[in-house]
């Protein structure tokens with residue numbers, strides 16, 4: 040092996056509830072678009088918007 044270290048980049052999506060403001064980080068799923076409605080809030084009956092999409096690189 041030429042490389043002893045492996046870099047893995049994982050994309051994450053941060054959802055923010057429009058009603059209670061709760062932030063939830065989850066793994067990026069295909070079809071996620073910034074500032075669009077995502078899923079139902081887990082702590083109230085509001086809807087969450089996609090606030091941020093980012094990648095984290097982990098060296099192994």
Ligand SMILES: [Zn+2]
Pocket residue numbers: 056057058059060061080081082083084085086
């Ligand atoms: Zn909420």
